[in-house]
Amino acid sequence: MKSMLDYINPRNSISARIGISITCLALFLSLASSLFLGIVAQKNAEESIGETLEDLAYQMADKLDRGMFERYREIQIMAQWPEITDPVAAASAKRAILQKMKETYPVHSWIGLTDVDGNVIAGTDGLLEGKNAATRPWFPGAQKGPYVGDVHGALLLAKHLPAPPDGNLRFVDVASPVRDAQGRFIGVLCSHLNWEWAGEIKESLLFEDEREFDVELAVLNNNGEMLLGPSFLRENSLTSLYEKVVARSGDHQHSVQTWPDGVVCLTGYAKCGGYRDYPGLGWTVVAWQPVAKAFAPARKLMFTLLVYGSLSGLLLAVLGWSVVHRLSVPISNIARVADQIRQGNHDIAIKVLPGRDEVATLSSSLSEMLATLNRQNLDLTAARDQLEEKVKKRTRDLEIANAELHGEIFVRQETEAKLRKKEIHLNEAQKIGLVGSMEVDPQENIYWSEQFFRLLGYEPGQVEPSLALLLNHIHGDQRQTFSAFISRADGEEDLEAQVITSDGVTRHCLLRASTVGNETEAAGPGKQLTMVDISERKAAEKLRDEVDRIMRHDLKTPLNAIIGYPQLMATADNLTEAQKGYLSMITEAGYRMLQQINESLTIYKIESGNYQIDLKPVDLVRLINRIRQELYSLADSFRVEVELTRGNxxxxxxxxxxxxxxxxxxxxxxxxxxxxxxxxxxxxAVVTINIAESDGGIGITIHNQGVVAAEVREGFFEKFSSYGKTDGTGLGTYSAKLLAEAHHGQISFTSSEEKGTMLYVNLPTARGAGLA
Structure with missing residues (x-):
């Protein structure tokens, strides 16, 4: 008995450990596979039944939506029938139509027609005629368009219509406005749909086998209140279940939930989302089955698999123990020999077993290992000597590398000192030029230069740099624009913004944001923002504009004399025809200069946004012909012809x-x-002017064979942009752009050596502006 206990003791025998391990493994695998198959079967059953319940709920929701769509369209179509829309038709004729509709579709419990004040002028079975329904939700709702109201209890009709078996008569309201032939509102056509219709749909979907397994259906409104369902749940609130499952999920789904009556059920649902132009009322159809009924077959299968798995595991354990015993005897013999070798007896002989199995291979390998061990003892001494030599050489190499490292550290220290010196120079340059910079690295760390702090009214390091703090210093009207600007950070555009310093001073600043670094780097690119204080420049521009405005205004005073005196002198009788011509030329030049000053003032008003344009029909063909005549001498001096075409x-x-x-x-x-x-x-050369009309407006193209210099193409329409003209002011194209945009038009150009320069002007038509 003791020898048997020693044999099966895992501390004394590897065969015992292997046997016990095989036994435990066999039992574990058998039970685990049986349990896994049972769980899989239950999960499959849950998924299959859940999808069935989900599909059942979807069918119910689809039938409700389609049914409501049909009633929704019926009422809209009825509201357009001639007898209904004819305000002088007899009420009896209208009642007959309504009665016929109710008899054709019994789902209509009552159909009524009101006048503009909500008085019922015709109703099925004569019910509610003469009553006022202006306070019912369907009357004001239908005045705006087709109306659908949620399920509600019967009020005025409760005592006139038979009650359903549960005694709860409920309706769904469908209404539509009624308009006469001239489109005027003359009343509302409303139908009370009997909610028992939904119960009939439910009964048509639940088969006998589904009732046997306690499958149920319910309809909830968008507040989780039950509109249709089993009577035992009507006293329980489903709001918590609705909020937990339905209101937070998609259009249809299934899951295991605990119902208000405490029963755990597999629950599927589908939302009524409407059908075609019927918008839906937000109903949700819920189908459920108790888990005990749903998973009963799967749990029975799991129990059967566990029983058969246990028996199979025991059988495999017995077979495994027998095989281990046969294999362990020669292994034990080899183990005893190996123990003697461990004790230092290298002269012992190891018996090599015949065969090619693992035990024979082990005995052969152990014998060869002993011979190899003796050889390695000899090699070990030689290897130790070689190792000592390698250690000495590695020490010398490390000393050399250490000296080189000290040299690199010295060079790095010198480089850092130079960088600090350059940083000091940069800060001084930024301070002189009123330029500050901000950097944001890929880890969202933010750095402000010293001048950036000063531009915001702080001493360097006084506050912690952040984008939120910078945004607070941007003028409130520009913060949204600045946020979009810093997000793009494309370096292709500038932004002028008003910056409010910490002490309340407003600075006009020019901002440019760009991306720094490589997007392919793991950390991603960073951002850089440059801010320049242009307050003095803006003040100078304002002063220049004010001086220009004053000069334009003050030039009119001497012009009055220039225009008036020649006119006065021309009345004298002693003037020759040549003298009268000269006075006429002076007067005409004065008027032309006055016109130019007025135009300049107009452009100034357009620039400042204070000009209200007075749109009137203008014949462009006549206008451009006048310009051709006035510029004839100029064109002739340049030996250039000016042609006007319409549609080429x-x-x-x-x-x-x-x-x-x-x-x-x-x-x-x-x-x-x-x-x-x-x-x-x-x-x-020839300058060609073409006028073409289209639905989008009037397109005018001006083509010449000259080429716009590359230096001014980018700023062609900017103020004071001029090139190659000694007497040019740079205001011609700028004022043209202002005038085109003031007329709600557009202007652009293209220029190349091959095709010359083409100007494109687009203006609204007089007809399109309502002037024709």
């Missing part, structure tokens, strides 16, 4: 293209553009 054919005197605008401003705009085209054209 020569324009005639009978052509008229009416634009919406102020004639004087349009004359000034096109005169500047055509004059520039003439001056930019080579001798002998």
């Amino acid at each position: 054919r020569p324009a005639t005197k009978d052509d008229a293209v009416m634009a919406a605008g102020e004639e004087l401003l349009l004359f000034s705009m096109f005169s500047n553009l055509i004059k520039n085209a003439i001056e930019a054209s080579p001798q002998g």
